[in-house]
Amino acid sequence: MSPDSQVSMNVVLVVGVIFSALLGVVLYMRRKMNESGNILSGSNIENLQGKIIVVTGGSNGIGKALVSELAGAGAKVVNGSRRLSELRTGPHPNVSTQNEKSERLSDNIHLDLSSFKSIETFFKEIIQKYGYIDILINNAACMGPKRTSDDNIDYCFQVNYLGHFFLSKLFINNHLKNENRTNQRLTIINLASNVFDMGSFISDNDITSLTNQNAANYTLLNGYANSKLCMILFSTELDRRYRHRGIQTIAVHPGYVKTGLQKHYPGLVGVILRCVASKLFRTPEEAVKGILFCCVREDKAALCGKVLFDGRLMEKWYIETNKELRSQKKAIMLWELSEKILESSKIASTDI
Numbered sequence: 001m002s003p004d005s006q007v008s009m010n011v012v013l014v015v016g017v018i019f020s021a022l023l024g025v026v027l028y029m030r031r032k033m034n035e036s037g038n039i040l041s042g043s044n045i046e047n048l049q050g051k052i053i054v055v056t057g058g059s060n061g062i063g064k065a066l067v068s069e070l071a072g073a074g075a076k077v078v079n080g081s082r083r084l085s086e087l088r089t090g091p092h093p094n095v096s097t098q099n100e101k102s103e104r105l106s107d108n109i110h111l112d113l114s115s116f117k118s119i120e121t122f123f124k125e126i127i128q129k130y131g132y133i134d135i136l137i138n139n140a141a142c143m144g145p146k147r148t149s150d151d152n153i154d155y156c157f158q159v160n161y162l163g164h165f166f167l168s169k170l171f172i173n174n175h176l177k178n179e180n181r182t183n184q185r186l187t188i189i190n191l192a193s194n195v196f197d198m199g200s201f202i203s204d205n206d207i208t209s210l211t212n213q214n215a216a217n218y219t220l221l222n223g224y225a226n227s228k229l230c231m232i233l234f235s236t237e238l239d240r241r242y243r244h245r246g247i248q249t250i251a252v253h254p255g256y257v258k259t260g261l262q263k264h265y266p267g268l269v270g271v272i273l274r275c276v277a278s279k280l281f282r283t284p285e286e287a288v289k290g291i292l293f294c295c296v297r298e299d300k301a302a303l304c305g306k307v308l309f310d311g312r313l314m315e316k317w318y319i320e321t322n323k324e325l326r327s328q329k330k331a332i333m334l335w336e337l338s339e340k341i342l343e344s345s346k347i348a349s350t351d352i
């Protein structure tokens with residue numbers, strides 16, 4: 001063997017070893033990220049039979065899988081979706097596939113969270129049909145593009161957080177004044193994310209800058225992370241204000257999931273995000289287990305006001321908010337700001 005081919009053999013060997021090592025790391029990470037374990041074992045999924053459950057954003061990703069699972073378990077599921085053109089309510093004539101079955105069982109009602117008017121109409125239609133609900137799952141979200149909502153608010157801030165704040169308040173008021181529900185509970189599950197700490201507002205005193213698209217440091221990723229931080233703060237504050245009145249609030253991080261969430265994210269960052277998601281992230285079916293866990297657990301008291309990931313406390317939140325008072329102050333500021341925005345918007349009256 002010539003020295004030259006010896007060298008190229010060695011190069012091939014080194015490249016091969018590096019490649020295998022990388023592949024090993026990728027496969028290991030993928031397994032670590034996707035395992036949610038057997039968190040539903042011992043849970044009584046039959047508990048959902050006949051429960052009235054509202055899911056926002058049931059047309060895609062986690063929401064879609066969730067609607068299917070819940071409907072499959074015998075719950076009456078309202079699928080809130082803005083896809084009016086595909087909207088079909090009532091029974092689907094020919095049921096064959098699992099998908100068709102869930103579409104038949106779920107009640108698809110139009111909901112566009114970027115419009116307070118639409119949210120109000122959605123709420124009224126549900127109350128008219130069902131009278132009350134047992135569980136509200138605030139799931140819908142977007143990550144870009146940069147634009148303003150019908151109500152002239154940063155689009156993703158409204159869809160991901162403020163619209164859900166409004167919808168939740170409508171259902172809470174309805175629950176509290178319904179004399180038939182005094183001994184029942186209303187459960188609110190908010191989809192959060194592990195990326196909450198990428199939001200600038202964790203280190204920002206001026207909370208109103210949250211929605212300021214003209215701020216020099218406004219980015220879509222920041223905006224998304226801020227909206228998810230808002231969902232967590234909203235959850236903890238909702239729990240503090242309403243737990244004693246029968247409202248059970250839980251925030252859930254679903255893990256990193258292969259969905260359409262990054263589809264509108266522009267540029268190279270978008271390409272990278274979509275690539276990583278498709279190669280590494282878990283499936284919606286896997287992610288849904290942590291949400292189902294919250295729905296079926298009988299003793300929810302231990303979960304209320306908490307931020308969970310696969311049925312356990314989401315470590316990152318508890319590490320970063322050791323300084324509990326600081327985050328409570330922020331949660332109160334956010335709550336008050338949200339009410340102020342709703343009040344200044346004529347359509348949004350939570351007192352229905």
Ligand SMILES: NC(=O)c1ccc[n+]([C@@H]2O[C@H](COP(=O)([O-])OP(=O)(O)OC[C@H]3O[C@@H](n4cnc5c(N)ncnc54)[C@H](OP(=O)(O)O)[C@@H]3O)[C@@H](O)[C@H]2O)c1
Pocket residue numbers: 056057058059060061062063080081082083111112113114138139140141142159191192193194228253254255256257258259260261262281
């Ligand atoms: N994927 C992840 O890695 C990950 C990680 C942490 C947290 N989460 C959270 O998980 C939740 C579900 O996200 P996903 O990953 O399943 O994303 P997805 O596949 O993009 O699903 C989002 C859903 O929200 C709906 N939606 C968007 N804008 C809406 C609007 N204006 N009005 C009503 N519905 C609207 C979408 O409807 P269309 O089909 O009409 O667009 C879609 O059904 C989100 O809260 C997200 O923040 C996801």
Ligand SMILES: *[C@@H]1O[C@H](CO)[C@@H](O)[C@H](O)[C@H]1NC(C)=O
Pocket residue numbers: 058059060063064065067068079080081083084086087088102103106108
């Ligand atoms: C929810 O409703 C939308 C709009 O009708 C539909 O496209 C989607 O398939 C529904 N989701 C499920 C799980 O049935």
Ligand SMILES: *[C@@H]1O[C@H](CO)[C@@H](O)[C@H](O)[C@H]1NC(C)=O
Pocket residue numbers: 093094
């Ligand atoms: C449903 O099935 C029946 C009989 O199997 C068939 O006559 C009818 O055309 C089908 N309807 C649809 C909408 O596929």
Ligand SMILES: *[C@@H]1O[C@H](CO)[C@@H](O)[C@H](O)[C@H]1NC(C)=O
Pocket residue numbers: 131177178179180
């Ligand atoms: C409470 O239940 C009664 C009897 O079923 C019913 O007539 C009434 O409309 C219910 N009230 C509400 C607010 O749903």
Ligand SMILES: *[C@@H]1O[C@H](CO)[C@@H](O)[C@H](O)[C@H]1NC(C)=O
Pocket residue numbers: 199200201203204205206209215216217
């Ligand atoms: C973003 O800018 C605002 C003021 O424009 C500032 O208060 C805030 O701290 C900044 N956030 C970050 C993460 O730099």
